[in-house]
Amino acid sequence: MEFPAYLATMPMHAITEIHGEAGLRERFRLEIQRFEPADRDRLTAALDLAGELHRSDRRVREPYLNHLLRVSIRMLHHYDVHDVDVVVAGLLHDAVEDHPAELAGTTAGDADPTEAALDTLARRFGPRVARLVGAVTNPAYAPDRDRNTQYREHVASSLDREPWARVIKVSDFTDNGVGVIHTTGPKVVSSARKYRPLVPVFRELIGRADTPLSDRVKQHIFQQLDLAEERFSAILDQPAPTA
Structure with missing residues (x-):
């Protein structure tokens, strides 16, 4: 080709x-x-x-x-x-x-x-x-607790001690979160609900001094997190239809 x-x-x-x-x-x-x-x-x-x-x-x-x-x-x-x-x-x-x-x-x-x-x-x-x-x-999740909550907790805990893993995971998040507009069907809403709580988690993790990325790259990632939040809001924060 x-x-x-x-x-x-x-x-x-x-x-x-x-x-x-x-x-x-x-x-x-x-x-x-x-x-x-x-x-x-x-x-x-x-x-x-x-x-x-x-x-x-x-x-x-x-x-x-x-x-x-x-x-x-x-x-x-x-x-x-x-x-x-x-x-x-x-x-x-x-x-x-x-x-x-x-x-x-x-x-x-x-x-x-x-x-x-x-x-x-x-x-x-x-x-x-x-x-x-x-x-x-991801670990096996407890069946009696909300999966998205457990996912957020796992990401925050696991990446706390692995700076380079933050880099991998935020790229994964960007493809899934910012890229949610490239998804179709019911997965659009379910993905937005899953990934939206991670925006502040990644903002804090990427902003840490030990995250091994340049300031320019960190600013790029922050802009991508802003874009992800805009897209999640457009998907999830629609006003209820009026009678």
Whole structure:
């Protein structure tokens, strides 16, 4: 497939709409040219693993891999992330949560495969990657409490002690939250309800001195959080219809 010369500057959702997964893969390839060959090999191996694990997964209208590519490209292009472990963890941030048994090579009769899946990531990509993925992996939630409340509590607690995991999670949030307008059907409202409470959480976490991003990047993220709140408000704060 032939791509336009300006693919490297196109907004990611425009690439998604026009060129699909192939376009996002090409954009990712262009973004990682800055790295040494050995690092490019690690990044490509992580993308291959993500593609295999999520090969049958969909996000409404698109392959799930598109989401993982956008999360990683955003970190590379908009957040100026040069840390290979962080980008690898971005590509694999849903692997343990969504496909732990497949990743770990366990069966349904085995014990909880989450730790085994994290061990597999540690062996293949290093313990730091496994730790970052673990920090953004949701735990099992108590059935007698509101899931969205538990999600917010988990994000705040888990990211409190992992500054680089904040970077991965806020890119994930941006794709899900700011990108909510690219979603269709009932998931629009459910996503807005899930992600809106995270806006102040991320604003505080990203503003911390130990969050490893430049002031310029932090200001960019704050603007994205403002945009997310505007979109959540448009979805959720509609006035009740009059009789």
